[in-house]
Amino acid sequence: MPLDKKYDSMLAYYQEASFNPVPISVEDEGVWRDHLAKRGNLYTGSLGIPVGLLKGRKVLEFGCNSGENALALAHHGADLTLVEPNKQVHPRLRQLFERFNLSDQIISLSSESISGFTSDKKFDLVIAEGFLFCLPDRRELIGRLAGFLDEGGFLVVSWNDRYGMLIEQIKRLFLWRGCALLREDPQSETSLKTAQLLFGEDFDRLNASRSLPVWWKDMLVQPFIVDEWHWSYDELLRLVEEAGCELHSTSPRWPLADHYRWYKNVRSTSERHEAIFHEWNRSFLFFLTGRSFPHLAQTPASEEVVKGTAKLIAALSLYGSTDGVESDLVAVKWSGELDSWLRSFGDSFIDAFADDLQELLNAVKTDSFDQLVESYSKAKTFRKLWGTPYHYLSCRKLA
Ligand SMILES: C[S@@+](CC[C@H](N)C(=O)[O-])C[C@H]1O[C@@H](n2cnc3c(N)ncnc32)[C@H](O)[C@@H]1O
Incomplete structure (x- = not known):
């Protein structure tokens, strides 16, 4: 039985139901500590971006929702430019930052969408977490997101993986x-x-x-x-390369293509991407099941x-x-x-x-x-x- 109602976008789905997809009660001390540990583990542990180096860094986050993840970045000293088109969640975001005494870390909060937002500035870290894959122009948007980066800056995106699904x-x-x-x-x-x-x-x-x-x-x-709206590495690695970027790391962290190598043997971006993609075929069972089977070839x-x-x-x-x-x-x-x-x-x-x-x-x-x-x-x-x-x-x- 199909849904009674159709939605034009994920944003419309959230707004109509006044639904907060990622409610995290960070006001609770225990929840906040746990949240900080998980976000630190994601950034430092998996994505290879040490949170300890974020102090004074310019971060641009799209689709930040009510700001719980941005709050963790602000806690580590990042200067935040936030873009969230769902105005329903702005009051909670403002309240949270005030409560944690981190409002000064917000450089601006815009209600533009990712396509409408413009800036003359370049950023050290650009984030589009939890929504990019549902946008019809997602392929072009990878290039647009990379365009906001300073040389050497990092882009973080997340998606629902076709095979992992x-x-x-x-x-x-x-x-x-x-x-x-x-x-x-x-x-x-x-x-x-x-x-x-x-x-x-x-x-x-x-x-x-x-x-x-x-x-x-x-x-x-x-x-x-x-x-x-599923996405997968075969497409994403190509888009990353076309956008003038090189894969840094992943979560879950599965590529072994960089392991057991002497650092002096430098590869070109496409050689490294190719090696990573080869690794992807070898990790297919992990993608499907979520388990690694180290005892098996x-x-x-x-x-x-x-x-x-x-x-x-x-x-x-x-x-x-x-x-x-x-x-x-x-x-x-x-x-x-x-x-x-x-x-x-x-x-x-x-x-x-x-x-x-x-x-x-x-x-x-x-x-x-x-x-x-x-x-x-x-x-x-x-x-x-x-x-x-x-x-x-x-x-x-x-x-
Ligand atoms: C599932 S939530 C993810 C929130 C948070 N980034 C996270 O990962 O926990 C998706 C967010 O993206 C926002 N969003 C949806 N479409 C967007 C667009 N076109 N541009 C920017 N943000 C968008 C939604 O309003 C929502 O706050």
């Missing part, structure tokens, strides 16, 4: 199918209760910053969590395996899209290429994962809501995994 899209499919069988809108209270029934137990075990209702609203029933995923997986994910996401219809379930078919590759590892856990995937894709076609829930609960290996739906990269502006 496999597990999340199956969860989404089960929820949307459940809603169709109950004849309920995916945005209804019943849908939230169904998400709780299907995923609540597993979600409680996760070290998530957000509650299940927020995850439900922002991921499971959000109209922009569909294949059209990492057989690279061939082009056919990647294509077969992409086709499956597109079919999964079609049902959970605003235009999805019952007949779209026919397109949901297990990928033979992916199956053979997964089974080639000869590992019992990965075999059980492949079994679960295959069974879930059949089970979702049932006409009984109770059977749907029962089949999902039986997928014990699948239920232990969360994939890697959300990725970040940092890149450096070249001379």
Whole structure:
């Protein structure tokens, strides 16, 4: 059952529901410490941008929402230019900075969108976190964002990764199918209760910053969590290079292409990107499952395996899209290429994962809501995994 209502943009979706997608109660001392530790881990630990070096640096953040992440940068002494078109969240942002005595760190707060914002200044760090992938001109925007950088400055972007989304899209499919069988809108209270029934137990075990209702609203029933708006490294690495930048680091941190190398053996940007992309094929299992399997030789995923997986994910996401219809379930078919590759590892856990995937894709076609829930609960290996739906990269502006 498609959504009753269509939305022009993710921004319109948030605004209409007065929904804050990333509510973090940093006013609470314990939450603030935890938030600082997580943001420090993201920047210093994963993205290779030490927060200790941010003092006095010029930072431009697009889509900062109510400013909880910007607050952490201000805490480390960054000078902030903030751009957030959703004016509903500006009052909370101002209040937060006042409360933390960090208002002086805000150089300006604009309500322009990323496309409308202009500046004569260049910045040391430009951030577009949590929304860029949903914009129709996202390819051009990577170049536009890099244009705000000083030479040697860093750009940070995040996206919903096509392949990392496999597990999340199956969860989404089960929820949307459940809603169709109950004849309920995916945005209804019943849908939230169904998400709780299907995923609540597993979600409680996760070290998530957000509650299940927020995850439900922002991921499971959000109209922009569909294949059209997924992104992946093959496209992003090319765009980064075209924008005159070089990949610096990632979160999760998966490329090993820089490891075990003598620093004097300098590669060109394209040579290094190529090596990283080769590494991506070898990390495909991590992208799909969210787990590393260090005891296994990492057989690279061939082009056919990647294509077969992409086709499956597109079919999964079609049902959970605003235009999805019952007949779209026919397109949901297990990928033979992916199956053979997964089974080639000869590992019992990965075999059980492949079994679960295959069974879930059949089970979702049932006409009984109770059977749907029962089949999902039986997928014990699948239920232990969360994939890697959300990725970040940092890149450096070249001379
Ligand atoms: C999911 S929230 C992410 C908030 C924060 N950056 C984070 O990652 O936690 C997406 C934010 O991007 C903003 N946004 C949406 N479209 C935008 C656009 N075209 N230009 C700038 N910001 C936009 C939304 O208003 C929202 O505050």
